[in-house]
């Protein structure tokens with residue numbers, strides 16, 4: 299073989315390899331475009347419509363100060379629920395009220411799978427509350443359903459919209475689904491004046507068969523709740539969406555400080571066993587300890603009562619509350635123990651004693667599902683939204699749904715972090731972004747065969 303021929307052959311080989319590589323790359327790119335680009339990106343929610351629906355929802359229970367009187371089980375809530383159900387019925391999905399009064403609307407998937415992809419929130423409010431807490435998530439859920447139907451989006455799983463009963467009065471509807479309510483819960487009198495049992499019957503539920511609504515882990519593929527942050531992390535930092543890490547757990551204690559009640563005129567300052575003075579130092583110490591440990595834990599003394607409670611008597615006893623919240627039960631324990639040990643010095647200094655009794659108002663932290671958090675985060679990135687991973691300091695229906703199956707939460711900014719107030723506000727743009735992210739995340743989860 300001549301040298302020249304060999305060189306030509308090598309050049310030819312190189313050309314063929316280069317062309318081959320090019321073709322391979324072209325094929326790979328096409329595959330990537332087809333399969334790896336989020337196919338949900340093509341489905342757009344209607345930003346104007348979701349905000350318009352929220353405006354309409356406001357009309358049910360708006361009061362003179364612009365606040366919201368739509369407490370659970372009230373006439374205002376009945377009217378608002380009728381409006382939501384009318385909208386859902388018009389979509390041709392299966393709408394029903396379960397025994398706990400939760401509104402459920404199901405759109406069938408194509409595969410006849412038993413597990414549902416669920417989403418939703420609540421439309422009841424605290425007395426003189428705002429128009430965004432729960433309501434943004436509910437109207438976003440309605441918009442998701444509307445988009446699915448309108449754009450004939452095929453899903454593998456059934457998609458279920460849920461509007462939960464009496465969230466503000468103890469996450470009642472979602473607790474019922476998690477099987478966490480009992481006869482006692484039914485007898486609780488709510489802000490509307492009705493008990494939960496009476497209220498549920500008013501909504502079209504059935505308090506006599508209510509325990510049957512409990513769902514099992516086999517029922518839920520995934521659940522996502524969109525909600526306003528109700529804090530100011532996103533608002534202060536100008537971030538579009540929050541990916542919730544979990545909902546903090548909380549523990550309550552009664553704290554009793556005992557000193558000696560004595561004459562406020564005749565007992566010299568150095569002879570006193572002033573329970574109030576000891577309590578004052580305790581309140582400061584709770585705050586100092588909660589801030590001294592790195593993390594997001596919060597600790598609060600929210601109630602205080604001095605006994606006997608007279609201007610001319612040195613307080614002999616003080617009763618206080620102590621609340622600690624965090625995503626980790628261990629952290630709550632750590633903060634509590636630090637607080638208790640700080641009282642030793644206070645006891646000595648003021649000749650008093652401290653007694654702590656736990657109260658049965660404890661709720662454990664509810665962690666959001668890692669895989670769902672990742673899906674939400676990835677989808678937010680694809681949509682070009684800035685994002686922050688953060689805990690929820692407030693309770694939500696999602697905390698109970700997390701007991702049934704994989705659950706996630708999306709936050710949007712709250713104006714100045716204000717909530718449970720007529721001043722509650724989120725911008726139409728943030729609401730639209732949150733709704734789009736909710737849709738995209740749900741569609742991405744739908745494609746996952748197993749979570």
Ligand SMILES: [Zn+2]
Pocket residue numbers: 420431432465525694
């Ligand atoms: Zn809420």
